[in-house]
Amino acid sequence: VRRNxxxxxxxxxxxxxxxxxxxxLAVLSLVPLRVAWLRQWLWAVINVxxxxxxxxxxxxxxxxxxxxxxxxxVKVVSLKPWRIxxxxxxxxxxxxxxxxxxxxxxxxSGHPTTMRxxxxxxGFSYVALRMVDLLRSVFEGRHSPPTLPSTINYLVPxxxxxxxxxxxxxxxxxxxxxxxxxxxxxxLHFTERMSWGLFKKFVIASALQKxxxxxxxxxxxxxxxxxQVFYIWLYLDFSGLSDIAVxxxxxxxxxxxxxxxxxxxxxxxxxxxxxxxxSLSQFIRRHLYIPIxxxxxxxxxxxxxxxxxxxxxxxxxxLCGLWHAGTLRFLIWGLLNAFxxxxxxxYRHYLTLYLGAKGIxxxxxxxxVRILATVxxxxxxxxxxxxxxxxx
Amino acid sequence: MMGSTGTRLQEWSRSEEGASRAWLLxxxxxxxxxxxxxxxxxRQSELFFYQGF
Numbered sequence: 129v130r131r132n133x134x135x136x137x138x139x140x141x142x143x144x145x146x147x148x149x150x151x152x153l154a155v156l157s158l159v160p161l162r163v164a165w166l167r168q169w170l171w172a173v174i175n176v177x178x179x180x181x182x183x184x185x186x187x188x189x190x191x192x193x194x195x196x197x198x199x200x201x202v203k204v205v206s207l208k209p210w211r212i213x214x215x216x217x218x219x220x221x222x223x224x225x226x227x228x229x230x231x232x233x234x235x236x237s238g239h240p241t242t243m244r245x246x247x248x249x250x251g252f253s254y255v256a257l258r259m260v261d262l263l264r265s266v267f268e269g270r271h272s273p274p275t276l277p278s279t280i281n282y283l284v285p286x287x288x289x290x291x292x293x294x295x296x297x298x299x300x301x302x303x304x305x306x307x308x309x310x311x312x313x314x315x316l317h318f319t320e321r322m323s324w325g326l327f328k329k330f331v332i333a334s335a336l337q338k339x340x341x342x343x344x345x346x347x348x349x350x351x352x353x354x355x356q357v358f359y360i361w362l363y364l365d366f367s368g369l370s371d372i373a374v375x376x377x378x379x380x381x382x383x384x385x386x387x388x389x390x391x392x393x394x395x396x397x398x399x400x401x402x403x404x405x406x407s408l409s410q411f412i413r414r415h416l417y418i419p420i421x422x423x424x425x426x427x428x429x430x431x432x433x434x435x436x437x438x439x440x441x442x443x444x445x446x447l448c449g450l451w452h453a454g455t456l457r458f459l460i461w462g463l464l465n466a467f468x469x470x471x472x473x474x475y476r477h478y479l480t481l482y483l484g485a486k487g488i489x490x491x492x493x494x495x496x497v498r499i500l501a502t503v504x505x506x507x508x509x510x511x512x513x514x515x516x517x518x519x520x
Numbered sequence: 521m522m523g524s525t526g527t528r529l530q531e532w533s534r535s536e537e538g539a540s541r542a543w544l545l546x547x548x549x550x551x552x553x554x555x556x557x558x559x560x561x562x563r564q565s566e567l568f569f570y571q572g573f
Contacts, residue, residue, distance in 0.1 A: 316547060323554040326555065327557065331554075
């Protein structure tokens with residue numbers, strides 16, 4: 129029984145009664161409360177309570193202790209004499225846990241299965257990225273180190289453990305601690321959002337999976353149909369989870385970033401990543417793409433901007449692929465996305481040179497071009513996604 | 521009797537307040553329908569809600 133319960137990953141948590149009991153408790157206690165500091169503490173207690181109900185005592189104690197350690201070390205990061213050492217310690221710890229979580233083949237010896245189960249249960253992929261954001265914000269002096277309840281609320285918010293979104297620490301630190309009272313209109317709006325998310329994930333996506341998806345174990349024309357359905361299924365499943373998180377966040381007065389904006393309407397791959405898993409693509413931009421591109425631009429004295437972007441896209445999306453899972457298929461998926469982004473970047477550059485500013489405006493306004501571009505982008509995404517599922 | 525109730529209902533739904541309340545009712549029913557559907561399907565599935573809801 130112990131193993132069975134612990135084996136639940138973070139996505140399955142959303143489907144358990146425990147999740148919705150904690151949600152009800154959060155609504156009953158946080159919605160009427162207007163005192164900022166009390167809200168912070170109560171919200172932290174609810175998040176810790178959620179960890180308590182999804183983990184066994186030993187794992188729960190270890191997880192909470194780890195959050196305490198992060199809180200203490202981040203405090204040290206803000207102190208001049210120790211900031212470098214504290215940053216290295218925290219970054220190394222974060223990376224080690226991430227490798228244990230995502231690269232089981234590399235780290236199979238010496239790490240008990242339960243550790244991986246715990247990392248999976250709390251959605252460590254997302255926690256690790258939040259940790260990077262927090263660490264960098266404090267290291268660069270953009271924010272003072274968070275209080276203990278803020279550290280808990282930022283790192284392990286129960287409604288964002290399943291599938292993000294990855295809230296930036298800037299957004300978290302600047303949100304209102306005592307949001308305006310919940311009106312009937314807002315309550316209905318966010319309940320609709322939550323129930324639509326549940327319906328998308330557990331009814332529509334579930335039905336699509338059962339009726340159409342075979343794990344690409346078929347050949348011929350059905351393979352092509354399954355590839356299209358796989359993209360639609362993934363969108364409904366993933367955006368459903370995001371809708372649930374946004375709905376819960378809205379009801380509780382907690383800022384929860386949007387993660388999807390009709391990605392199937394994207395007209396190129398750059399536009400696609402502005403619409404798909406938005407919080408991840410913004411994280412990649414902040415922490416990988418811009419630093420790599422700026423570094424290369426400085427190295428080359430700004431002579432080769434397109435090639436600097438090419439290297440930055442490739443490195444960023446190779447790592448993006450490996451963040452999803454430490455496997456060859458996800459590396460291929462990441463590199464294919466990088467290829468799509470690089471091609472879009474070159475195409476955009478040469479089209480601007482060739483058509484000029486007015487010509488580009490006409491080109492972008494052209495309906496036929498838009499439809500063609502949207503179809504090509506859709507099919508490219510379908511093609512790239514096949515690699516994460518097809519038997520190799 | 522039925523006719524007058526029907527007429528009153530039609531008049532009410534045409535008024536601004538009535539239309540907005542009718543729309544609110546539709547939204548609440550839609551949310552309830554979705555949640556009932558999710559719950560019912562989840563009960564059928566062993567994968568989700570297997571701990572018993």
